[in-house]
Amino acid sequence: MQWHSQNPRVSGTLAHPSDSEAWKHLDNTYKDFASEPRFVRLGLCTDGFSAHGKFVRQYSCWPVIVTPYNLPPWLCMKNPFMFLSLLIPGPKNPKGNLDVYMQPLIDELKSLWDVGTMTYDVSTKQNFKLRAAFGMLSGWTTSGKMACPYCMDKHRFFWLDNGSKVSWFDSHCHQLWEQVKEIPKSIDPKIHSTKSKKVKTGWHKQSIFWELPYWKDLLIRHNLDVMHIEKNFFDQLIHTIMNVKDTAVDTDKARLDVQRYCKRRSLEPIExxxxxxxxxxxxxxxxxxxxxxxxxxxxxxxxxxxxxxxFGRCVDLQACKIHGMKSHDCHVFMERLLPVAMRELLPNNVWKAVTEINQVFRDLCSYTIKVDDVTRLEKNIPEILCKLEKIFPPAFFNSMEHLPVHLPHEVKVGGPVQYRWMYPFERFLNHLKKKIGNKARVEGSICKAYLDFVIESSETDEVIRALAMGSSRQVKTWRQFDINGFKFHIFYYGKHKATMNYGVGVISEEEIDYFGILEEVIELVYLGTINVFKTVLFKCNWMDSVNGMNIHEQYRLVDVNHSKKYPAYDPFFLAHQVYQVYFTSYPSLKKDKSQWWAVFKTKARSSVDAPFDESIFQVDIVETPTLCSSDDDDGVMYEDMDEMEEDDSGGEEEEQHEEDEWDDTISESEKETMCLSYLFDI
Structure with a gap:
């Protein structure tokens, strides 16, 4: 809990909310609170979901989740540290009455700020009075004419006469307490009067969080959710490009608006x-x-x-359209695949504008980002949106195409988006939703599932290790292998699967990336007097990264020629030295592109790019079960079943590593010992 005050920070880099301006501003404003690093900074999220699905009666249940931000990046926003503080019952959406249910929580938050509570510190073995501060919620309406909580009444939207909708085309802070102090609260009877509903402002109520003493001094209260903004932006973009009926904005009425507002002769209708x-x-x-x-x-x-x-489930080949893409699917396509998908299909000026908005979202969603890069993004986003405005009709630009203008400011003020977007909360809600056994008692089932989850997550498992001396002549091979958060398949085993897990990459001493195909996974076994050690080698077919690789100068897109192979014989690498990539060809009508593959690096699951300091832990670290080699190789690391249940992959999930060969010289007892070492921890 003291990591935020002791972590090795990199100057000018945002890697954690403690690096943000909002965190530092609260420290400077309330120095007595900042003087104790154990005092907790909290974030809150609430979202409704239906427990019965789409095709049965509607039931909207609203959990309220609180999570601490003091934790280091590899623990922050994880399920064990998300706390279900309230459960607002259904079946109806609480809407404006949300604050009525929030009153007990606000009372506790005020008490934690003013009085505190006695808490035991396991590191010092002493009691101390714990205080807590909270932020990040607002009563601003994020839909309709005043959908932007930053522009507010300074907006520049206008009404499209032909399209009959609001457009934020060519629409590129105030003291909030002065604006909301006279607005009634949800618990006031007068909020339901006719007069209050006719007020021409985006504020429809005074949030109950203004009762917190420090709320008016926070730099950021309402977070723009990057997850939904990115999804809505991508949906609008891809449906317009593919001209999907009923969802594309390139309609006849939109062309008439182009004729009126843009004067583009090439798009104007001809009589x-x-x-x-x-x-x-x-x-x-x-x-x-x-x-x-x-x-x-x-x-x-x-x-x-x-x-x-x-992604194949989202494709309709007969209608030539895509549909039903989830938020994370849109995230992957928007930030990784979009430039490759459109490179050979769109005119160069359109492709460049689309690629630049792709780069914006990719930079915004970085786990670590430099302050200088955020400043550059603040300057570049209006210019990129202007490029899009020169291409697409005014009907294309709703509020979701305007809100990205403010996202770099929120990164600078609030820190990386990974600590503020909805993905971890959605996964947490989905984990609880799957545990609902009695749909007639939704809230009771969720409470029971949450308690079971807390109990299970607090359990620790015995560490399995093996020590040995010398090496054995026996060799074992694997068709699939997990290490460093990556799941690898050898080529002959994975080439017919719906997923690609055989792409590998390695960085040489000259810091050159080499890419290849995984052909074999070989385990060298070392036998000691009692225990067994092992070292794993990857045999790869490497491509020529010197003469067969292209990197786009402006957008850094990487292409490799898979027909050109690395000339030297150097196929073997230690398993922990390799990272995972995947390849894809270009959707092109030109045959000269068939030899070139686009390369995408993947990120290890549950890993965070931030400095790691083991000394911050208040208790001894308990390793996950693993087998290690005598030279302290990382070995095989298996994910536990809870993480596998959250996997949204459309491919096949394997619960055990399958063995291809086993030397007959190993005794039955040794085989049994080695098999038990590779069991999943369920």
């Missing part, structure tokens, strides 16, 4: 001899042949296990 209007094809839309090529490419995509779901 035919019979008086009807003919609308030219827009350069930002794909024709049927291009849509089919793109859909076939998406259907054939393969990813490592746990990286993304099966």
């Amino acid at each position: 035919s001899d019979d008086g009807s209007l003919i609308f030219p094809k827009a350069p930002y839309t794909l024709d049927k042949a291009q849509r089919r090529v793109l859909c076939e490419w998406i259907k054939d995509l393969k990813f490592p296990d746990g990286y993304a779901s099966d």
Whole structure:
């Protein structure tokens, strides 16, 4: 809990909420609170979900989740540190009455700030009075005409006469307490009067959180959710490019608005001899042949296990469209695949604008980001949106295309988006939702599931280790292998699967990336007097990264020529030295692109790019079960079953590593010992 005051910080880099301006501002404003690093900084999230699915009666249940931000990055926002503080019952959405249910929580928060509570510190073995501060919620309406909590009444939206909708086309802080202090609260009877509903402002109530003494001094109260903004932006973009019926904005009415507001001659309707209007094809839309090529490419995509779901389920080849993509699917496509997917299909000026917005979201979602880069993003986003405004019609730009303008400011003020977006909370809610056994008693089932989850997460497992001297001549091979958070398959085993887990990469001493295909996983076994040790080697077929690799100068897109192989014979690497990549071809009508693959690096599951200091732990660290080699190799690390249940991959999940070969010279007792060493911890 004291990590935020002791961690090795990198100057000018945002890697944790404690690096943000909001954290430092609260420290400077309330120095007595900042003087004790054990005092807790809290974040809150609430969201409703239906326990019965889409096709039965509606039931909206609203859990309120509190999580501490004092924790280091590898623990912060994880399930064991999310606490279900309230459970607002259904079946209806509480809407404006949410604050009524929040009153007990607010009373406790005020008590934690003013008085504190006696707490035992296990590191010092002493009691101390714990205090807590909280932030990040607001009563601003994030839909309709005043959907931006930053622009508020200084907005520049306008009404499209033909499209009959609000447009934020060409729409590139105040003292909030002065604006909300006269607005009634949810618990006031007058909030339901007709007069209060006619107030021309985005504030529909005074949030109950203004009762907290420090609330007016916070730099950030309402977080723009990057997860939903990115998904809505991507949906609008991809449906317009693919000209999907009923969802694309390139309609006849939108073209009439283009004629009125933009004066683009190439898109204006042409009147035919019979008086009807003919609308030219827009350069930002794909024709049927291009849509089919793109859909076939998406259907054939393969990813490592746990990286993304099966995109093929979202493809309709007959209608040449994609549908039903989840938020994380849109996240992967928007930040990784979009430039590759559109490179050969869109005109160069359109592709560049689309790629630049892809780079913006990718930079914003970095686990660590430099302050200088955030400043650059603040400057570049309005320019990039202007480029999009020169291409797409005004109907394309709703509030979700405007809100990215403010995202760099929130990163600078609040820290990396991973600590403020909805993904970890959605996973937490999904974990609880799957435990609902009695749908007639939703709240009771959730409470029981939450208590069971807390009990299970507090358990620790015995560490399995093996020590040995010398090496044995026996060799064992594996078709699939887990290490460093990656799940690898050898090529012949994984080439027919729906996922791609055989792409590997390694960084040489000259800091050159080499990419290849995993062919074999070989385990060298070392036998001691009692225990067994092992070292794992990867045999790979490497591609030529000197003469067969291209890197785009502006957007840093990496291509490799899979037909050119690394000339020297150096196929073996230690398993812990290799990271995972995946390859994909280009959806192109040109044959010269068939030899080139786009390369994407993957990130190990549950890993965070931040300095790691083991000395901050207040208790001894308990390792996850693993087998280690005599030279302290990382060995095979297996994920526990709870993490596998949360895996949203559309591919096949294997519960055990399958063995291809076993030397007959090993005794039955040794085989039994080695088999037990590789069991999953369930």
